[in-house]
Every structure is written in structure tokens, then in C-alpha cells.
Amino acid sequence: MLRTHKLIVTIIFLLLLQNSFAQKLTKKQIDSTYNALTVLPNSIQKVEDLISLYKKSIKSRLIDESIIDEAKNISEEIAYFDGLAKCYNRKGIAARIDFDYTNSVLFHKRALNYLHNSTDSLLISKCLLNLGVTYRKLNLEKEAFEYYFKALKFSEKIDDRIGVTISLNGIGNVFLNTEQYDKALYYLKKALAVEIKAGNPRGEEYGLLNIGETFLKMKQYDSAYYYFDRSLKLAIKHPRRESLAIKYSKLGWLYQSKGEYQKSLDYYKSSIPLFEKYNNVRYLSNTLINIGKNQLNLKKYNQAHENILLGLNGAKAIKSKENIMLGYNALVDYYTLTNNYKKALGAHKNATAFHDSIVNEASQKRIISTQIAYETAKKDKQIQKLAIEKEQSEKNAKSNFNRLIILGIVGVLVLLFLGYLLYLYRRNSDLEIENLNSELKNYIHQVHELKDKANNKQFDSTENFEEFGLSKREIEVFTHITSGLSNDEIATKMFVSKNTVKTHIKNIYSKLDVKNRIQAMKKVSAI
Template identity: 25%
Template sequence: MTKLLPFVLLLLILGIKVDISFAQDSSLIFRTLDSARNLRGDTVKVNWLLEKGKTYGRYFDKRKTENPFFQEAVTLAQHLRIARTLFNVYNEIGIAKRNISEYILAADYHEKAIKYADETKEDHLRAIARNNTGVDYRRMEKPLKAFDYHFKALQLAEKVNDVRNICVAINSIGNINLSTGKYEDAISHFEKALQLERENNNDLGVAINLGNLGYAYQYLGKLDRAIDYYKKSLAVNTQLDNAMGKAICYNALGDAYKEKKDYTQALDALNKALEVEVGVDDKIHIAESYLNIGKCFSLMGKHEDARKYFQECIDLSQHWRFNYMLQEAYKALASDYKASGDFRRSLESADKSLVYKDSILDEKSALELAQMQAIYEVDRKDNQIKMLEHDKQLNELRTRRNVVYMLSLSGFLIMLAVGGFFYIRHRNLETKKQTLQLELRSLRAQMNPHFIFNSLSSIHRFIWSNNQEEASDYLTKFSRLMRMILDNTQYTFISLNKELESLRLYLDLEQLRCNNIFEYKITVSDDINEEEVMIPPMIIQPYVENAIWHGLVHKSGKGLLEIAVSLKDRTLTCLVTDNGIGRKKAMEIKEKKGQTHRSMGMKVTEGRIDLIRKINNTKEATVSITDLEDNEGRATGTMVTIVLPVEFIF
């Protein structure tokens, strides 16, 4: 049985196109190659070059010249140094070399593809590269090496459930077992592959594995079972309208029937193969059919008919230079002449068969030598590209190093200048801050005599208008307040609870002094810890004093003073609200009394807030006064909003 059928089946299972259109005009091809320069993106260019390399592959193969599209793709991919792109390039070129039987070169390219597939760490690509390399070594009749690659491919494909590569690996291992005489193992692998192809609805894969099972059973001598599998494969190929698949099946059936000595069925199948092969570009199948028909006629004793078909095979093979078919045809012709007793012609045919056998060996040796030389040239070119890339990278590194040195020096000088600027600025700011702090202390110190003067005036009035017992009580509270104020005003910041405590003492004194004409209410937000929040001392008291003496004392009826404290982030808001006579009426009263001077406490406090704003470099230290009115526009009091930056103990 011919060994050519499994070879073609393998081409089919790997998805290799046997019919590739190619351009006849070389100038058109090279114009197409030039158009790659207009493509954007190097990866896009590489993929485009590979596609065109496959399209025009047979044009260059026929002329035995290197494919410039592939050469350009390799150069560009080496420049890019992207592992996935390099894998694609070497994998495709390897397949192209295998298609023209340059298996040594194909294996070399596919082993490079393995290297770059491993760099991607994508098991799918790693399986593809190993399966292709396994096929190359199987064509070189190195089954052990081929098995090793296919087995590793199978492990990788199973790891990521890559069904396509699982099927390829199992089928290839089956073919290795078939070629090494392990027919039972081959059948086991073909059946596994067949089941997977059926589960994944891959009819072409089903047809191939059915045919492979036929070969295995034919080698075992189970011809009826082999014929059954060939027929099943034929049915699927017919359904697919796969001309090559049908030709292979008819030739296999013819060979099986011939082995059964059922020559009528054999000739019928082989003639059907010839009818189908008209639509197949690869003429070697026609030559094979002629050869098998001739063998059938020879076994039937119809020597003239046999020699006619042998001659058809020889003529076709000489035209297309199918040396292997010529060797087999002359060998069959020698057997036929010998069977008919024509020993002279038998010897002549045998000699011609040996000539072609020697020619095949010479061609094989020459091809291997050419491939080894090509591998050397490819490696040399790759090394040149790598050396150029290495030199380019070194130059780029030197340029980068010089740029880094210049940038570092410039950066250092800029940092030195900026650092010097900020140092001087910081020193000036510190000096300014110290000056402002001294001013603030001066203003804070002014608060003490101002407040003491007002309080003593109140005691004086109180003593003259009240009894001594109440005056004594007032004086006791006053002394406590004085001690607290003297303690508090030593510090830039005091806790909120101390400020509010002194404020309550002050309000108690003012209530006594004014005969309880007003009530006060102090509320603090629940989220404020009064002991942790720190504010400037005596900052609220002047506004409270102003509300009492300019708003509430002139009011008819009970007055109310409300102080509400809230905190947001690091900003304290204090609302001082009274239901007094309002600012407009208070101003009129002042003018009637001839009082035109501005409150010393208010003036000093505004100066303190302005300094706090400057020291903290913030706009958050503000005071705003709002006149409250009813629906008819009558004054209902005044609200002072004090916003201050605060500090925290922790």
C-alpha cells in the first residue's frame, strides 16, 4: 500500500492549503511588497507580509527563490523583538518550507518558533509550535523525536483545553505508531482523535481519522474493516465536497480491494479516483491512480492493459518530475515483464527504477545540504541583525546616559536654585511670622487692661446702686474671672472649654450688673471635644460684650443671647446671636449720647483675627455681622459669625 496517503491526510488535518493562487507577473509582486511601507504599525506590517508571503508562496517555490515577503517579515520581527510576532513569523515560514519538502529547514524554523512561543508563556502557542516541529521530524523519518514533540504538545494543549491541538497531537502520535508498526496503539489514538473531532463537529477531522483507522486495519490484515472505514471517510468527504479527500479514499479502497484480490471492485474504485482527481491540482494523485490500476491489470494477467497504465504514470511523472512515482512505476513494470517472461525488458525497467532511486537519494542529499547551508545563512543573517540591534541599543544607551547626565545636572542646579529660593523665602516668612506673633501678643496684652477697665467700671456702678452683699458676690466672681483671664492670655491658644468657662463667668457678671434683663444660652456641637480643640483666648468675649451693651440693654422686655459653636475639619464657627435692638437703632442711640468712638475691644479683636489670617496664610479667619429682621423689615437683633482656624492637642 502506498505511503503517500497518510502524508496528504496530514496536510489536510494541519489545514495547509494545497491550492494557493500566485501571481505571474514578478513586477506586480514587488510593487505589492513596496506597498507595505504605507502600512501603519510594525505589527500590522509583519502580519500583512506573512499573508502575502503565503499568497505568493508558490510563485517563488516554482522558481526556487527565497520568498521576499517572508524575508522582510523576519527582519522586521527581529527589529521589534516581540515574542508573539516572532513566533508567528517563524511558525508560518516553517509551514511554507515543509510544504515544499524542506523538512530540515522547516524543523529549524519551528524550533525557533518554540523558543519564542515559550517566551510568550501562552500554552496554546507552545502546543502549536511543538506539533508543527513533530510533523517535521516525522517527515524526516525520526519517529522518536517526533513523538517527543507531539507528546509535549498534547500535555500543553490538554492544560488549556485546546481541542484543535489535542486532536493534531493525538492523530500525529497515531501516525507515528502506524509508521513504526504499532498498529493497535495507532488505532487507540485515532479513535480518541475521532471522538474529539465528532464532539467538536469538525467533519474534516472526522474524515481524516476514519481514513487513518482504515490504514491501521489494512496493515493488520483486517481488510473488510479497513474498507468499511474507507467508505465512512469517503461519505464524509463527499458531504464536504472535498475532491482531494475523495481521491485519497478511492485510491485507498482500490488498494484494499486489490489486496483482497477483488480486482473488479479495485478497478471501479481506482477509476472513480481518476474522475475525482481531474479537479485536484496536485497531479501526483493521478499518477498514483494510474500506477495502482496498472498493478491490478498486472495481477489479473492483463499485461498489455497494465503496461498502458504504467506508461501513463511514467509520462505524467516525467512531465511533473515525480521521481518517486517513476521509481515505483518502473519497478512495477519490471515485475510485469518478469511475470510475462520478458526478462530483458524486466531488467531494463529494474535498472531505470534503480536510476530514479539513486536520483532520489542524490536529490535528497543535495536538498539536505542546501537546507543546512540555508540554515547557516539564516542563522548568520539573524546574528547580523542581532549584532546591529545590539550596536543600536548600545548607542541608544550611551545617548540616554548622556541625556540622563545632562538632565541630572540640570535638575541638581534647578533644585539648588529652588532650594535656595525656598530657604530664603522660608527664613523671611519665619522672620515675618515672629514679627506678627509679637504684634499678636501686644494686641492680646491690650485686652487685659481694656477688659479690667470695663469690669471695674461695672463694679463701681454696681456698688453705688446695690447693697454690699451683692457687691461682694460680684467682686468674688470678678476676681475668679480676672485670674482666669490672666492665666489664659499668656498662651497663643487655649482649650475651648477654658474659653467657654471664662465666657460663662463674664456673662454671669453682666447678668448681675444688668439686673438679669437678659438670659444667655451656650450650645456646643456633640462632635466637639472641648478639651482637645484649641482657639485664641478672649476672641469671642468682645462680640458678646458688644451684643449686650449695644443690643440687649436698650431692649424693652427680656433679652436673649445665644452662642452656638460648631466644627468642620480644622475650622471652628461661632455664632453670637442676640434679639436686641439692632445695629441701626444702637447707632442712633450712640449719636444722641454723643459717643462717636469705636469699641476698643472690637478694634483689637479685628486686628488679632487679621494677624491670625496672615500667620496661618489662610482666608478661613473671618468675622461677619448680619442684621436680623422680621417679615415687615423691623430689626429683631444681630448675628455675628466668627470663623477661626483651630489647633488640636493631639
């Protein structure tokens, strides 16, 4: 009864989960669904449901890491390697969101290791892409390019449009960061063409922005404006969170690079409300610092100093080293323009220190990357061994099952064949018995018929038998035969032995040229 109750409760909560996937869940709904799932037997479906619940908790901004950890533990227990890969892939994304790029790489690599023998091509492609993204966050361009390129080839093979465009944009951005602009444009334009063909305005908007930024770094301002403007129009037509603000920010950067500081200032200011609304501190701090830089060029020093400090404090709050360095460089300009050279020197030292820390961090990240590769290689061997053992076990189980099925089929066929033979044998036996009965009836009928004739007809030894050359004794025996007597009865009547009677009968058959009594009586009757 208790077990049935649990099952009913579980079904109710699973239905709740399914129906609520179109909207955000509350903390209570997430906890209730999680509790309902935990009482179910461990299975692949249970792992998939837990992963789905974890994704929903992210969308509801109520992230519960215990959900994905439970899915991971169950996957290990039941040797569900695709489930382990999905769990580690999700943990890698979560680590990247928390700016923990080292662990993000580690998790994504572990996910990829579990997919060596997987047929889930889409999941493999996602892992490769996530590794490319995280390595680019670490400024490890070589490793980022390697995984983006693998993801591109894999996505093209399985005809995954999203994977193809993300890979192409990723490769383009790697070349952009390494100042290989022609190569960057080649891949970014390929990505844009795919998005336009697919009719995906969001992807088209992103692609136009990337190409515009490349032209901006090449100082081809007219081309940069052309692509930024197209991207802006799409953002206005299809508004999405801070997307419009990002376009304003890029246009602000463009006009700042051209020396049109008032236009740049106007665009940067237009972006602030959306960055504040969606709490995008990284873009907001960058925007405030650039507003301050524009105000320095417009000789609005007090306002410039205020905005630079606001932006710098925001950058420090999120530990954005690039924005911190940008802020200190802006302060160097401010103190230089206001003739405060001592503070200018201090700001310069801070900017240099952050620049050196970024360089050192990149070097450390490369070392960490090597360590990660070493650690994951060891784990990879263990995983492969487990995968091989599991695969062999499944093959053996399948082979035994197939053998059992074949033996069962052969056994059934043998039984059917034996049954058919038995049927034929019984059918033939019945036919033989029926034929024998028919012959016996016919024989008896003929005997009775001849007996009746014999009773009504006297055989004259001289007339009836003289032409056959029967002796007197043989005629007497034949007379008894026509009376229907058996051999024993004839022997008793004639006071002779049974063998003597048989001898006489044999002679009668020979002389009459017949094989049995009926034929003998028929032949004599015909005379």
C-alpha cells in the same frame, strides 16, 4: 500636511485589508496594502499586520515572500521574539509545501528557539507539531515521534483540541509507518474519539481513513472496509476538494489487496476526475499506476502499459521517489508478463536504484538533521542571550518606573500631609486670634463699663478702702486707675517714677487679692 495624508492613506488600506479578509485579494490589493504598511513606524502591530497579509496572499495563491521577510526584519529590529517565531514558522510551512524539508526543519527549529521565554502557548504547540510533520516527511520517525509527543503534552496542558488530535494522528501514523499497528490503532482511535466528541466531521473523516488504512496493512479487510465506508459517507455528506477522490483511492487499494481487481479498478477510475480538477499530481500518478497494475491482472496489457507510463511520468515530474519506484515495479510486472525480460531487467534495476536512493536519502537526512541540531544549538545560545538581556532591560526599566511611581506617590502624600498641617496651623491661629479679639473686646467693654461707674461714683477712702488696708498713696493710685489712666499717665500726675507706680499697683493687687485692674475695680465697686 504630508504626514497626515500618509496616515489617512494608511488607514484606508488597513480598512481595505480588514474588509477583504473574508475573500481573496487581488495582486493590486496585496501590493497596495503592503506599501501602506511599510510607511508605518516599526511596531508589534505592524509585524502582526504584515504576517496577516502574508497569510492572505497564500490563500489568494499570490504568495509574496518579501512580506514575511519584511515582518522578520522588523521583528529583529525591535526585538519582538514572538514575531520572529511566527515568521520562521510560516517560512517553515512554505518550505515544506515546496518539498524543501531540510530548510523546513531549520526554520521551525529557529522559530522554536525564539519561543523559550514566550507565553504564547498556542504558537509553541504549532511549532512542535510542524516539526513532527516535517520530520515524518523526511521519514525520520524517531524525531517525528519526539516532537509529536511533546506537542501532545503541550496541547493537553493548554486544552487545545486541534493540537491534541493532530498530535495523536501524527503519533499513530509514525507507528503505522514503522509497522507497530497495535500502537498505531491506540493513538488513532483516541484522536477519532476527540473529533467525534467535538462534532468535527472533517476530523472524524480523516481519523476513520487512518484507522481503515491501519487495518488494511494488518490485512483485516472487513475492518478496513468498515472504516473506509464510514469515511466515504462523511465525504459525500460534506464534500471538500479532492476528499471524496481520496476515499475512492483507498477503497481501490483495499479491493486490489483482496484480489478483486475489477472493483479496485472502478474505484480508482472514480477518483481521477477530482485529482485532475485540483491538480493533485501525487495522488493522480499513484492512481494511474495502480490502475495499470489492476489491468495487468485483468490481462489488459496495452491499457496497463499506457497507464503505468502516464503515472510514472507524473511521478517523475514531481520527483516522488515512492511513486517512481512503484511505477518501475509495475513495469517489471508488465514486461515479465509480456515476456520482454530484457526490459523487465532494466525496469528492475531502475526500481532497485530508486529504492537504494530512498534508503541513502534517509541516511543523509539523518546526518542533515544532526547538522541542523548543531547549527540551531549555536543560534539558540545567541537567541537566549539576547532574550536574557532584553528581559533584564525590561526588568530594570519596570523597576525604575515602579520606583519613580512610588517616589511620586510618597511625594504627593508628604505634600498632602504638610498641606494638612499648614491648614490645621492656620485654623488654630485663626481661632487663637479670634479668641484674643473676643477677650480684648470683652476687656475693653469691661474697662469702659467700670470707667463709667467710676466717673459716677466717688470712692471714700475711709469707707471704701479702710477694710483693705490701702495707704493714702495707694488709694490715690487706685483712683487714677479707675479714671482709665495708664501707668505713665499716673506717674506724671503724681510726680513719681513709673516703677513707683508699678510698686503701688502690685501692693493694691496683693491687698485686694486680685490679678488685674478690672478685678480690682469690680471688688471695690462691690463694697
